[in-house]
Amino acid sequence: MYRQYSFLLIFPLLLTISVLYLMNDRDQADSSVNAVIGDESYLHVFGDTPANDVPDRKRINVHLDYVDSVLRNRPVDHLTQRQKKNRTRYLDLLADYTAAGDFPHNDGHPDDRRPTFISDDGNICAVGYLVEKSLGRDIAEKVNESFKYSFIQEIDHPVFNKWVKDSGFTLEELAMIQPMYGPRIIEETKVNKNNISLSYGLGSSLAAGANILYLTNNASEPWLFDSPASSHWYGLAAGTGSVLLGVFNLNNSNSFVEPLQPDVSICFNGCSLREVTTTNHARTTVSAANIGVGMFSIVRAGYHLINNTGEDHTPSGLGVTQVQTVPFDPGSVVPALSYSVNF
Numbered sequence: 184m185y186r187q188y189s190f191l192l193i194f195p196l197l198l199t200i201s202v203l204y205l206m207n208d209r210d211q212a213d214s215s216v217n218a219v220i221g222d223e224s225y226l227h228v229f230g231d232t233p234a235n236d237v238p239d240r241k242r243i244n245v246h247l248d249y250v251d252s253v254l255r256n257r258p259v260d261h262l263t264q265r266q267k268k269n270r271t272r273y274l275d276l277l278a279d280y281t282a283a284g285d286f287p288h289n290d291g292h293p294d295d296r297r298p299t300f301i302s303d304d305g306n307i308c309a310v311g312y313l314v315e316k317s318l319g320r321d322i323a324e325k326v327n328e329s330f331k332y333s334f335i336q337e338i339d340h341p342v343f344n345k346w347v348k349d350s351g352f353t354l355e356e357l358a359m360i361q362p363m364y365g366p367r368i369i370e371e372t373k374v375n376k377n378n379i380s381l382s383y384g385l386g387s388s389l390a391a392g393a394n395i396l397y398l399t400n401n402a403s404e405p406w407l408f409d410s411p412a413s414s415h416w417y418g419l420a421a422g423t424g425s426v427l428l429g430v431f432n433l434n435n436s437n438s439f440v441e442p443l444q445p446d447v448s449i450c451f452n453g454c455s456l457r458e459v460t461t462t463n464h465a466r467t468t469v470s471a472a473n474i475g476v477g478m479f480s481i482v483r484a485g486y487h488l489i490n491n492t493g494e495d496h497t498p499s500g501l502g503v504t505q506v507q508t509v510p511f512d513p514g515s516v517v518p519a520l521s522y523s524v525n526f
Contacts, residue, residue, distance in 0.1 A: 214296040216246045218334055219359045224249030235436075236460060239365040240284060247281040247309060250359050254352075262351050270351025273313045277360065280312045289364050292332045296363035300327040310335065310361050314346060335361050377465040383432060387469050390428050393421040394480045402487050411487065418484035425477030429470040435463035 215221035222232045224246040233242055255274055259267050287302035289295075300311045300323070307315055307323060315323040322342055330338045335358040347354060379387075397418035400407055405414035437460070 214294070214363065216242045216296070216362050217250075217359065218298075218361070218363060219355060220250075222246075239288075240286060243286050243362045243364070244281055244284065246362055247277060247360070251277055251281070254356060254359070257356075259351070266349065266351035268351075269317075269349055273317070273350060273352070276313055276316050277309060280309055286362070287364055289332075289366050294363075296365050297332050298334055298361050299364045300331050300333070302364075308361065308364070310357055313350070314343065318342065318346060334358065374459060374461045376461055376463050378463065379465055379469060383466065383469070386428055387473055390421070390425040390473055391476060394418075394425055394476045397421050397480055398483065402483075415484040415487045418480045419488070422477040422480030422482075422484060425473045426481065427477075429473030429475075429477065432466060433470040433474070435461075435466045435470075437461045 216224070216233075222242075225231075225233045225237075225242060227249060228245055251274055254270075259270060262270065285306050287299045287304070287306040287308055289297045289299050290302045290304075292299070299308060301307045311323050311327070314326065326338065326340050326343050330340065336354055347357065350357070352360075396407065397414065400414050402414075403411050405411060408414040408417065
C-alpha cells in the first residue's frame with residue numbers, strides 16, 4: 184500500500200513535468216533554419232533550439248559557421264584535385280559571406296522561412312554567393328529568375344548543375360549550407376497585456392476554492408469528508424488540477440509579424456514588417472499562484488496518504504499549554520491558549 188500511494192504521488196508531478204516540456208518545445212521557433220539539419224547548429228552551440236525572439240541574423244550566422252566547420256572536416260579523398268581546390272575556395276568564400284552578414288530575407292513566399300536566392304534588396308543567399316563569385320552575378324540572377332524560392336534539389340538549371348558537379352560538394356552538402364530566411368523585420372515592439380480573461384479568472388477561482396476547501400479540512404478528522412483518505416484523494420485531485428491549470432497558462436509570450444503599413448493585409452514584394460511580442464504578466468502571476476497552491480495540496484495529500492493519517496493523529500484546534508516566563512521570572516510558567524495545526 185505504501186508503494187502504491189508513493190506512485191500516485193509521483194504521477195501528477197511527472198505529468199506536470201511532461202506538460203512543461205511539451206510547452207517549452209511548442210514555444211521554440213516555428214520553423215528551422217535549414218531543411219537538412221534543422222536547428223542542429225544552434226543546439227550544438229547553445230544546447231537548445233532557438234526561441235521565437237532569437238534574431239534571424241544570429242540564427243543564420245550560427246548555422247553557416249557550424250556547417251563550415253562540419254564540411255571542412257569531412258573526408259575528400261574521393262574528389263579530384265580540381266574539386267578539392269574548388270571546395271576549399273568555396274568554403275573560404277562562405278566564411279567571408281558569413282562574416283559580412285548581408286543576408287537576404289523572405290520577401291514574397293507565404294512560408295514563414297524559405298530559401299531566397301536573391302531578395303529584392305539585392306542580397307544573395309549563401310549558395311548564390313558562391314555561384315556569383317565563381318560564375319558571375321549575371322548567372323546568379325538567371326538562376327534567381329526561375330528558382331528564387333527553390334530548395335537546392337529543386338534547382339534545375341544547366342549552368343548551375345555543371346557548377347555543382349565541379350564544386351566538390353554534393354547536393355546534400357549544398358542543401359546543408361542553404362539557409363531558410365525569415366521575413367524582413369524593420370521594427371520590434373513589445374506589448375504587455377495585463378488582463379485576465381473571464382474563463383481563466385473563473386477557472387482559477389474554482390481551483391483556488393477547491394484547494395482551500397481541502398487545506399482547511401483537518402488532516403485526520405475532516406469536517407467535509409467521510410474519512411481522512413477520501414479527503415486526501417480529493418486534495419490530490421484538486422492540487423493536480425490547479426497545477427495543470429497554472430502550467431498551461433504560465434507562458435503568455437507570443438510573437439507575430441505584421442506589415443508596418445496599416446492598409447497592407449498581405450505582405451508581398453518586399454514590404455517592411457514589424458515584429459510584435461505580447462506578454463501578460465498578470466496572467467503569469469495568477470498561473471504561478473495556481474501552481475504553488477496546487478503543489479502544496481499535492482505534497483500535503485501525498486504525505487498523509489503515504490503515512491495513512493487517521494484517528495491516531497492529534498486533531499488541529501484550540502488547546503491550553505504552559506509558557507515559561509523567562510527572562511521575566513526564570514523557572515516559573517503560566518497557562519496560555521494555543522492553536523495546533525496538524526499538517
